[in-house]
Amino acid sequence: MVIKTEGLSFTFGKQQVVKSLALQVPEGSIYGFLGPNGAGKTTTIKLLLNLLKPDAGNIHIFEQDIKTNRINILSQIGSLIEQPALYQHLTGKENLLNRALLLQVPAKRVEDMLDLVQLTNAANKKAGQYSLGMKQRLGIALALLADPKLLILDEPTNGLDPNGIIEIRELLKKLVAQHGKTVFISSHLLGEIERMATHVGIINNGAMLFQGSIADLQAISKPLVRVESENTVDAANLLRRNHFNVTDVTDEHLLVPYISKQQMGEINALLNQNGQTVYSISKQQKDLEKLFLDITQRA
Amino acid sequence: MKGFILSFRSEFYKSRKTLGFWASVILPLLIGVLLFAGFYTKSEKLLSLPPMMLWLQFAGAILAVMGSLILPIYIIFIAYSVNSIEHRADTWKTLFNLPIPRWSVYAAKFFYAVFLVFICLALFVLFTIGFGNLLSIVKPELRFDNFHMEKELAQIYFKLFLSSLGILSIQFLLSLFWADFLKPMGIGFICTIAGVVAATKGWEYSYLFPYAHPMAAISSMLKNNHGDPSNPLQIDVFTKDVFVSMAVALVVFIAGYFIVQRKSVK
Numbered sequence: 128m129v130i131k132t133e134g135l136s137f138t139f140g141k142q143q144v145v146k147s148l149a150l151q152v153p154e155g156s157i158y159g160f161l162g163p164n165g166a167g168k169t170t171t172i173k174l175l176l177n178l179l180k181p182d183a184g185n186i187h188i189f190e191q192d193i194k195t196n197r198i199n200i201l202s203q204i205g206s207l208i209e210q211p212a213l214y215q216h217l218t219g220k221e222n223l224l225n226r227a228l229l230l231q232v233p234a235k236r237v238e239d240m241l242d243l244v245q246l247t248n249a250a251n252k253k254a255g256q257y258s259l260g261m262k263q264r265l266g267i268a269l270a271l272l273a274d275p276k277l278l279i280l281d282e283p284t285n286g287l288d289p290n291g292i293i294e295i296r297e298l299l300k301k302l303v304a305q306h307g308k309t310v311f312i313s314s315h316l317l318g319e320i321e322r323m324a325t326h327v328g329i330i331n332n333g334a335m336l337f338q339g340s341i342a343d344l345q346a347i348s349k350p351l352v353r354v355e356s357e358n359t360v361d362a363a364n365l366l367r368r369n370h371f372n373v374t375d376v377t378d379e380h381l382l383v384p385y386i387s388k389q390q391m392g393e394i395n396a397l398l399n400q401n402g403q404t405v406y407s408i409s410k411q412q413k414d415l416e417k418l419f420l421d422i423t424q425r426a
Numbered sequence: 427m428k429g430f431i432l433s434f435r436s437e438f439y440k441s442r443k444t445l446g447f448w449a450s451v452i453l454p455l456l457i458g459v460l461l462f463a464g465f466y467t468k469s470e471k472l473l474s475l476p477p478m479m480l481w482l483q484f485a486g487a488i489l490a491v492m493g494s495l496i497l498p499i500y501i502i503f504i505a506y507s508v509n510s511i512e513h514r515a516d517t518w519k520t521l522f523n524l525p526i527p528r529w530s531v532y533a534a535k536f537f538y539a540v541f542l543v544f545i546c547l548a549l550f551v552l553f554t555i556g557f558g559n560l561l562s563i564v565k566p567e568l569r570f571d572n573f574h575m576e577k578e579l580a581q582i583y584f585k586l587f588l589s590s591l592g593i594l595s596i597q598f599l600l601s602l603f604w605a606d607f608l609k610p611m612g613i614g615f616i617c618t619i620a621g622v623v624a625a626t627k628g629w630e631y632s633y634l635f636p637y638a639h640p641m642a643a644i645s646s647m648l649k650n651n652h653g654d655p656s657n658p659l660q661i662d663v664f665t666k667d668v669f670v671s672m673a674v675a676l677v678v679f680i681a682g683y684f685i686v687q688r689k690s691v692k
Contacts, residue, residue: 210516
């Protein structure tokens with residue numbers, strides 16, 4: 128395990144923000160750390176980086192205790208916490224050069240990083256004038272600068288446009304597949320994590336609700352077929368008579384667990400042949416709230 | 427030690443384009459230029475002065491406001507500026523997750539502030555001597571070249587430097603904790619006024635109060651040499667207020683380290 132915590136707890140004032148957390152992040156994984164805003168994700172990350180001191184519990188990174196091997200562990204981690212921390216009065220390149228100085232990384236690496244996150248053209252512009260997406264990319268470049276074995280990224284796609292999100296996703300996948308890195312990435316968007324993670328941990332109110340491989344998660348988070356039709360109640364009855372499992376009916380839509388594309392076609396054909404006008408039929412992911420509900424109901 | 431040097435170099439790299447850094451150069455230069463201009467335009471009134479008095483007038487014009495005003499305010503500003511760089515960029519978290527010991531990061535920042543104060547005061551010496559000699563070239567009738575007080579000036583400013591360490595350490599810690607300028611500035615300002623009052627009114631325990639030290643440094647600088655006319659300018663660098671200042675700096679610096687060590691980065 129690259130990251131392993133036991134009974135990790137942290138309290139802000141009277142509020143317990145992290146409750147006895149047991150993280151298990153295997154080597155070479157992209158670990159998606161999922162939870163709604165305020166679930167305790169950033170606090171957990173700060174605990175992992177030794178920025179906060181836990182009230183109880185242990186943190187082992189690279190099989191070493193963070194309390195006794197802080198410097199050695201931190202030298203192998205690249206991180207991006209909340210919004211990227213940039214010196215606004217320095218250019219993008221100077222921000223990287225400053226960190227390269229501190230980490231004793233050759234200046235050549237700065238050029239490579241600028242190239243990697245496509246900021247070469249904006250290298251000599253002040254970081255304060257960067258757009259949110261550019262700042263985020265510079266933050267990722269800063270995290271990657273020392274070529275760390277473990278990347279800890281806190282909502283790294285915040286503020287990025289769809290293209291930017293895809294680029295970051297592909298970059299992270301490449302780092303894991305080709306360079307053997309491990310990525311720990313937090314997000315409040317299930318869809319985003321599902322597209323790249325190999326392992327998932329779901330946290331709510333500071334407690335772990337689910338931890339396992341992405342396949343385990345998909346077993347819980349089955350997608351649904353959403354049908355909008357003229358009369359959803361009649362349509363639902365029709366589908367039920369034909370042995371479809373209708374899980375939810377409202378005035379606007381009905382939901383059937385997704386099995387395959389063929390199944391969607393069959394639903395459509397059945398409704399049409401029986402005089403039900405179908406306005407739309409689509410595959411829909413469960414949102415995080417529903418998933419939480421499912422997980423907590425199972426437990 | 428390596429971590430300290432790396433952090434110190436980084437402090438310079440980060441601040442070299444900020445007012446915090448350039449203030450240390452501009453402040454002595456500006457005051458030197460103003461003084462030069464003043465003496466240049468009013469030179470006819472100063473013709474009668476003997477060279478030693480001329481130098482004392484010239485250097486004294488700065489020193490008169492140095493202890494009470496310039497130095498304390500400058501220190502408040504410097505202590506704020508080296509810390510505000512991190513507050514504004516929200517970079518404390520990145521500083522403290524560097525693979526560098528926390529004490530190195532903390533000590534490098536503190537000593538960089540000390541370094542800036544040192545540079546500033548050293549430039550005051552340099553510009554005072556430089557502009558004085560320049561006056562003797564452009565206005566040869568002012569006999570600046572007939573007296574030398576380089577050593578004494580260096581001693582006075584070194585004394586001022588030592589006497590400023592106490593305030594610097596306190597202001598540094600205040601600015602480390604509070605992101606906004608008003609709190610450390612307000613506290614520093616009130617304490618400076620209290621210090622000046624205490625020092626000028628001759629309160630017997632004013633030597634124990636760091637904010638009175640620059641003022642005390644000026645008033646206690648002349649050695650009582652029982653009227654020895656051969657050397658009237660003997661500077662007493664290590665007076666008790668200077669020792670108190672250094673002791674305060676040492677204690678606050680070490681205490682600050684333990685506070686930073688335990689501090690959580692929110």
